[in-house]
Amino acid sequence: MWLHGFTQTAQSGYEFQAHVRATRALDTIDLPGHGANASLERNLPQTAAEIAQAAGSATFDLGGYSFGGRVALHVAASYPSVLRRLVVLSATPGITDERERAERRARDEALAVHCLTIGVDEFLREWTSQPLFSSLPDNEVEFATRSRSADGFAMALRSMGTGTQVPLDDQLSRCVTPSLIIAGENDEKFVREAHRLHECLSNSRVVIVPMAGHAAHLERPEYVAQVVTEFLREEDQGA
Numbered sequence: 001m002w003l004h005g006f007t008q009t010a011q012s013g014y015e016f017q018a019h020v021r022a023t024r025a026l027d028t029i030d031l032p033g034h035g036a037n038a039s040l041e042r043n044l045p046q047t048a049a050e051i052a053q054a055a056g057s058a059t060f061d062l063g064g065y066s067f068g069g070r071v072a073l074h075v076a077a078s079y080p081s082v083l084r085r086l087v088v089l090s091a092t093p094g095i096t097d098e099r100e101r102a103e104r105r106a107r108d109e110a111l112a113v114h115c116l117t118i119g120v121d122e123f124l125r126e127w128t129s130q131p132l133f134s135s136l137p138d139n140e141v142e143f144a145t146r147s148r149s150a151d152g153f154a155m156a157l158r159s160m161g162t163g164t165q166v167p168l169d170d171q172l173s174r175c176v177t178p179s180l181i182i183a184g185e186n187d188e189k190f191v192r193e194a195h196r197l198h199e200c201l202s203n204s205r206v207v208i209v210p211m212a213g214h215a216a217h218l219e220r221p222e223y224v225a226q227v228v229t230e231f232l233r234e235e236d237q238g239a
Contacts, residue, residue: 001027001051001060003068005090005215006156007127009035011145013065016217019225024232030147031068033156038149043159048074055082061232063087063180065217067156070094070165076179076201077171085235086179086201087228090214092193093200094167105163112154120150135186135213142218172200179204180231182224184212205231 002020004012010028020026032042042050051062052075061084064072069091076086095101115123124146128136147153158164179201183194185208198206207227209216217224 001029001062003031003062003064003071004028004034005066005068007034007124007146007153008065008068009145009147011035012142013217013221014142014145015221016225019222020229023229031071031156032160033149033152034147038147038152041155041159044071044074044165045078047071047160048078051075052079052082058082059084061085061087063089063228064091065089066091066214067160070162071160073168073172073197076175076177077168080175080177083177085232086175086177087182087231088179088197089182089217089224090184090187090190090193091181091197092162092165092190093169093172093197094165095162096167096169101163101165103163105161108157108161108163112157115150115153115157120148120153123150123153124148132187132214135219136215137219139218169196169200172197173202175201176203177201178235180228181206182209182216182227184209184214184216184219186211186213187216190214 010030017026030037032040032047059082062072062075069088072088073091073093076083095104181194181197181204183190194206198204209220209224212219
């Protein structure tokens with residue numbers, strides 16, 4: 001299962017998904033506040049619980065990008081027994097400093113109000129024009145997969161934003177799930193976060209994607225898909 005980023009949907013990253021599906025089955029879902037679940041209000045622990053409960057007695061491979069990666073980390077932290085393997089791209093275990101978390105919540109609240117004020121189309125243009133996504137290809141087909149709910153985005157920022165996340169370092173240190181941590185080499189902050197996650201997750205490896213930024217799977221979809229599928233294949237052979 002692959003979990004999308006903020007403002008995206010289950011259809012986003014379609015080129016990356018196609019490359020993964022060439023070698024194995026892949027499921028995607030719309031996270032709360034997005035796509036078909038735009039009106040669904042949840043926080044990060046609740047979303048993780050529902051994903052884990054949906055697995056029943058089965059185990060599965062779980063991956064996610066950015067916002068979706070943080071959801072995946074919550075599953076790994078609280079329900080590691082449901083996971084066979086974990087893959088996270090451009091994700092953080094959380095802000096450790098309480099004042100910094102409060103400041104992030106305040107910024108996300110301001111961003112939620114801004115989104116509701118200017119409307120979803122202008123908000124999406126602004127969001128994808130940030131320096132964080134400066135190396136993102138201009139792909140109107142990919143842009144069309146984005147969610148289109150200002151209310152949903154505002155809810156996600158308020159209930160599932162980074163500022164709401166209690167740091168997961170200690171919980172993740174108890175997770176022994178084979179894990180792949182990915183970041184784009186031009187995304188310095190999340191390269192640091194990738195190595196921080198590597199210190200938390202004892203059975204993990206880090207891959208830094210060359211010539212890519214925060215959304216490495218959109219910038220270099222075939223490369224990132226190959227990294228992911230090779231990791232899964234190696235783990236299959238070692239099982």
